[in-house]
Amino acid sequence: MRRIAFLWVGLAAACIALGAAAAFETRASRLQAIKTVGIVSAIGEEMSLTRAGLTGLGNAAQSASISAWGLDELIVQQATKLLGGRFRVQPVSYRRAAFAAIRDSAVAPVNLLRSDPFKELVRSDVTPQGLDAYIVITRARSKLGNGRNVEGVGLAEYRTLLADYGLIHALYEVRVVDGKSFDVIEKRAAAPLDNTGTVRIAGPSGPVDEPFERSASSERLRAAIADLIIRSLPLTLGDMHLIEGQ
Template identity: 85%
Template structure:
């Protein structure tokens, strides 16, 4: 009986491994077939301001407009530069607000069985149609220290009885959506750049001074967020095998 159970477990593991290998091969084949791509970015129109911790800070999240920062333009520019060695990148038009309005991340495990919400949006809102694939970059979500959710671009202030901490974040996820069937070929959330700080998020983030006066107009904050994006994009696109040599 024990031997039969072991054989059954071994067979199940082998089936899972073969299924994963087949899925990887299919994904790799689809990626190899892509020649032309369009890039959609919708993460940078607003910044969240989050206060959390143990000393009774306000629990109501706030946000400020940072549309003047041009973060989505920066993302499209940097992504185009990174992908142009392998793909022919074509400019596309889209309603950024429509993509930004989708707050529920399809990368999260709870949503894996749902239809990806961005598929139909690419079909209906992006022009021109007919490219081999569309690279869609949108906000991702993570939990801050005490369990509060933060997403996209933001500044988090976390206070304990002994100290204050500040953390900036640029959380995003990347999808490769096939241009004919609109199936999601690949999707991945950007990984942390450095997880050695006191506060940690499951995405690009970094420590800053906990106090800022007028964050939307602070050039130092803008530069720091831009740096997170610029440093994390090559890593994320490389992990997705979208950059030659990765």
């Protein structure tokens, strides 16, 4: 009986491996067929201000407008430059607020069985239609330490008994949406650039000493957030095999 059980386990593992290989081959072939793409960026025009840790859990989250920063325009510009070596990138129009309003990340494990919320939005809200694919870049979410959820662009203070830590983050995820079926061919959340800090977060982030009061008006803070995006975007697109040579 033990031998039969081992055989069943081995057969199941082989089937899983074959299924994964077939899925990768299908995904790779679908990516290979893409010639024209449009880029949608909607990480939002607000920055979250979050306090967390031993003394901050009772504080309500705040937000500040950063529409003047032009982060979505920066992302489209950088993505166009990176993807232009492989695809023909065409400008598209879309309601940025509609994409930014979707708060639930379909990349999270709990949502893997749900229909991706951006599928219908690409079909109904992006023009022109008919491109081979649409690259959709939106907010992602992560835990700050063992406390609050944080998402998108933000500034956080994490307090312990011994010290306070300031952290900026630019959390986003990238989807490749088929321009004909509107199925999501590939999706990935941007990974951390450096995960060696005292307070870690699952996405591009870095230490900062900027106080909350001057956050949205700080050119230094805007430049630091832009740097996180500029440095992480080629790594994320490369991990998704969207950049030539990757």
